[in-house]
Amino acid sequence: MNAPNKHHKLLGQMLLDQGALSGDQLNIALLEQNREHQPLGRLLVHMGFISAHILKEALAEKLGTSSIDLSRITVDATALNLIPVHLAKRHRLMPLDYLPEQQCLTLAMADIHDLVALDQVRHQLDSNIHLIPLLASEPEIDNAIDRYYGHELSIDGILQEIETGELDWHSLNHQGSTYHHPVIRLIDALLLDAVKREASDIHFEPEAGFLRIRYRLDGLLHQIRALHSSYWPAMAVRLKVISNMNIAETRAPQDGHLTLTVSGRPVDFRVASHPTLHGENIVLRILDRQKSIVPLEQLGLEPSNLGQLQRMMARPEGVILVTGPTGSGKTTTLYSALSHINTEHVHIMTLEDPVEFPLPRVRQTSVGEAAKLDFASGIRSMMRQDPDVILVGEIRDTPTAEMAFRAAMTGHQVYATLHSNSALGAIPRLVDIGITPDILAGNIIGIVAQRLVRRLCEHCKQLVTATQEEARLLGIWGHQEPPHLYQPVGCEHCHNLGYKGRLAIMELLRLDQELDDMIVRQRPRKELLAHATARGFRSLADDGIKQVLAGATSLAELSRVVDLTDRM
DSSP states (O other), rough: OOOOOGGOOOOOHHHHHHHSSSHHHHHHHHHHHHHHOOOEEEEEEEESSSSHHHHHHHHHHHHTOOOOOOOBBBBHHHHHHSHHHHHHHTEEEEEEEETTTTTTTEEEOOOTOOOHHHHHHHHOTTTTOEEEEEOOOHHHHHHHHHHHTTTSSSSSHHHHHHHHHHGGGGGGGTTTTOTSSSHHHHHOOOOOHOOOOOOOEEEEEEEESEEEEEETTEEEEEEEEEEEGHHHHHHHHHHHTTTTTTTTTSSOOOEEEEEEEETEEEEEEEEHHHEEEEEEEEEEEEEEHHHHSSGGGGGGOOOHHHHHHHHHHHSEEEEEEEETTTTSSSHHHHHHHHHHHHHHEEEEEEEESSOOOOOOOEEEEEEBTTTTHHHHHHHHHHGGOOSEEESOOOSSHHHHHHHHHHHHHHOOOEEEEOOSTTTTTTHHHHHHHHHHHHTTTTEEEEEEEEEEEEEOTTTOEEEEEOOHHHHHHHHTTTTSSSSSEEEEEOOOGGTTTEOOOOOOOEEEOOHHHHHHHHHHHHOHHHHHHHHHHHHOOOOOHHHHHHHHHTTEEEEEEHHSOOGGGGGO
């Protein structure tokens, strides 16, 4: 006989099974329910038998839906303006986030199956807007309505409020400050704005007379705001408070961390402060799990590159290296590769500095001074844990390199990053670190070098005819008519930048027996390149030019990232 589906269980029975409620308490609540005719869950909380949090989690499990913690959310001002306060209070719902391009409104509701409430919301909105209800407890929703409604949440509105009002800047020096303070709302609005614009970093940079705020969008920094320098002390205190940093320490660098819920999903921020001439410089790295753990097939790789990478991953032992500068997408590629092979039959362990995103079933470890663990000793320890696959965040010295190759020689598949400018450049780099050519040969599966280029906005890119110089850079001058290329323009969809999103260009060097022999004999790079090219190797420039001709990016953007001067 099949076990009953947990979604069909009665709420009281679920709480009994979880040990959150006793049989006597349930009987008392059921008797009260017969008299009061109120939902059982509400009575259990009112009578003090369970907490609102336990009720929310039990209801989420019963309904098979997601719950949300409203104490750690950041509310979108646009979403708030869509639902009037009287409707929110009447139906106990809270608008959280609105995505205009997807026409999606995320709501927190005490009862996600309240059809009357959902119909009232749809009547209030454009009929094309899709509603995404998330479960929250009634007290959380009531507190959120009181907290957010009636206060300015847009960046411009908050700045105007600060400029026209008399504020107590020192009231932020305490953790218990209320959300009514506009600086608290300003920081939340900036963080939310950066996430929605898909920034990877937020820079708060104090100058002599003003504060510069910049976002890193698609790899480039853009100034978003310039505020009066008098705002910065209170803003810096708020950032340090929510990041669990010492607000009294201003002369030494500090690291912190915070998590906010945006659009119903957790977004992590890695925070770092640094003392400068005009005050503390604070940079936040945005770690959005939803956008960083991408299936291998959705990385946007050319089919030939994807097939080559999958063949490299199919080899059971050896080292796979991913090279490129900081911000070139190495971590995303490695996580995608690990997710591709991550099954219950494979034991994967990682050493990272630090761990950026948790992966299910993967044993992840942070290295560094705080953990009292370095890469070399970490690999040595992990090899006693019976791993099948090991990821090493970075090979940066001889002990780490030696341990990584020892793991590969003992039957493990090892993924690692290395700083070099090209795939072939990784070989002399490893030799320089201290790995002999005899050990390199036969133990490297393949080397991936990658860069990220900005993708042209599909809504505004403009078709033009290539000039003679552009055709020469593309390597096709004199062979045919000048090709048609696309160039950036700028529109509301891309915030007038002309680009939206990024794509990876790669060169993949898969080592074979002949290439191993040439490495042992220490043949010059020119010969290694000729051998690889004869077997289909394509450089970063070649892969990038293919993307330019396909209209995915511009030649100017490719020239910014990849050296094309040898083609002139």
